Amino acid sequence: MTTQPDRNARLGSGAHGRLRVLVLFGGRSSEHPISCITAAGVLNAMDPDRYEAVPVGITATGRWHGFEADPAHWNLPGGDLPQVPEPADPLALRCTERGGHDLVSVASGESHGTIDVVFPLLHGPFGEDGTLQGELEMAAVPYVGAGVLASAVGMDKHFMKVAFQAAGLQVGPWETITDRQWRGEREAVLERVAALAFPVFVKPARAGSSFGITRVAGAEDLVAAIEEARRFDPKVVVEAGIVGREIECAVLDGHGVQAPRASLPGEIVVHDGSGQHEFYDFQAKYQDDTAADLSCPADLPEAAIDTVRRLAVVAFDAVDAEGLSRVDFFYTPAGEFVINEINTMPGFTPISMYPAMWERSGLAYGELIGELLQLALERGTGLH
Known part of the structure; x- marks a missing residue:
């Protein structure tokens, strides 16, 4: 017989036993602003009686920037896409003598408290592809979502x-174009891709949020579409329209x-x-x-x-x-x-x-987060 786990069995390290949740967002991929918008939604919905949110944005260069838990800062404002600014004193996770993990300032060494679990709301490469998950596994910090292999x-x-x-x-039918193939065997690549039934969708192999995707109705537009996808990833997938x-x-x-x-x-x-x-x-x-x-x-x-x-x-x-x-x-x-x-x-x-x-x-949004x-x-x- 399978029993449902006790949702209140674990006490966190925050005030009044709340779980301290490191909410990570931003990141180095083209989906950086979407991650920021996602973080605003999660921060808004986290139950403050159960969770102490610790928002940390990752800049486009990969540095960690701590913020106050104000979700309004990351909402999508009037068409402008949010961006995590570079920090004066970046943060990092550090193992403690007790086996836990503190969030600390890199320059001063000042502790910003222990972290119980990480909610990595990053999309795309360097966040959703197993790289961040590997870092958290090495640090032995629990985190939401898929592990290294599934993420990759x-x-x-x-x-x-x-x-x-x-x-x-x-x-459905597809063809993959690696960077080496495109640079060294372009005509052969175009020949096998053109064998797919048009229209086709040309996509970066490792990107999301519809960045770099082009619907192509005929072979004459393939090169431009592949080059557009390669702006986001040198590896490209071309899928036959279904x-x-x-x-x-x-x-x-x-x-x-x-x-x-x-x-x-x-x-x-x-x-x-x-x-x-x-x-x-x-x-x-x-x-x-x-x-x-x-x-x-x-x-x-x-x-x-x-x-x-x-x-x-x-x-x-x-x-x-x-x-x-x-x-x-x-x-x-x-x-x-x-x-x-x-x-x-x-x-x-x-x-x-x-x-x-x-x-x-x-299942309501807040309950889903829990x-x-x-x-x-x-x-x-x-x-x-």
């Missing part, structure tokens, strides 16, 4: 697809030996009448709140809803994910689900797809 595989669209195929999931509706499902890890849980599936309906959004691009996601609506549960037959929830958990396990993930599928006119990708640290603002789907499934922190503490670090 989930960030690389090529290896992600290989893992999905090995798990028996249906994957005819179908885009269906997403949120997965939340289980406690102990319990299986991961899947939310009701959702569907983003892009209804922009101006023709500005050929797909659910960056502007539609973050800068145009009239461009799309979330339908959750998605308008699907009951059997299809059951199927996509089951397949989302298969995808979660295929990359050995932990904590949370959002899994994206295409639902074809033939009634089949073709997997598109998994996101091991999805957008987490209150209106983002991942928390919105859980909200519609009965679940993720509890899962991180239960798992700990190291091999398990």
Whole structure:
């Protein structure tokens, strides 16, 4: 018999036994501002009776900058994207003699208190790709989300697809272009990519938030699209367009030996009448709140809803994910689900797809944050 863990069993190091949660955001990737916006949502929703939030922004150069816990500072203001400024005295984690971890000023050595758990709200390379997770594993600090391997595989669209195929999931046709191939075998690359059915989507292999993605209708536009993707990542993936509706499902890890849980599936309906959004691009996601609506549960037959929830958990396990993930599928006119990708640290603002789907499934945003922190503490670090 599996018992539900006692949510109040662990006392934190903060005042009145609150857990001190290091909320990390920003980072070195092109998704830096999206991470800042996500942090604002999480800081707003954290229960101050249970958690003491310690916000730390990571600059574009990788330095840690401590801030007061004021989420309004990181909201998306009037179209300007937030950015973490360079600190005068950067911070770092330091092991204590008691086996804990203090946040300290690098220059002065001043302690800013012990950290119980880390909520790394970073997207893209140097945050979501296993690099930060490796640092936290080495420091033995519990953290929310996937570990090193799952983060790395989930960030690389090529290896992600290989893992999905090995798990028996249906994957659409694609080609991968490495930096060496593009610089040394360009004509051969263009020939094999042109063999895919147009339109195709040209994407940076290890980026998100729709940065650098181009829909290409014909071979004459491939070079420009590949060069645009290479501005964000020298490794590029080109995917054949799939005819179908885009269906997403949120997965939340289980406690102990319990299986991961899947939310009701959702569907983003892009209804922009101006023709500005050929797909659910960056502007539609973050800068145009009239461009799309979330339908959750998605308008699907009951059997299809059951199927996509089951397949989302298969995808979660295929990359050995932990904590949370959002899994994206295409639902074809033939009634089949073709997997598109998994996101091991999805957008987490209150209106983002991942928390919105859980909200519609009965788990409120603040409760979801509590679940993720509890899962991180239960798992700990190291091999398990």
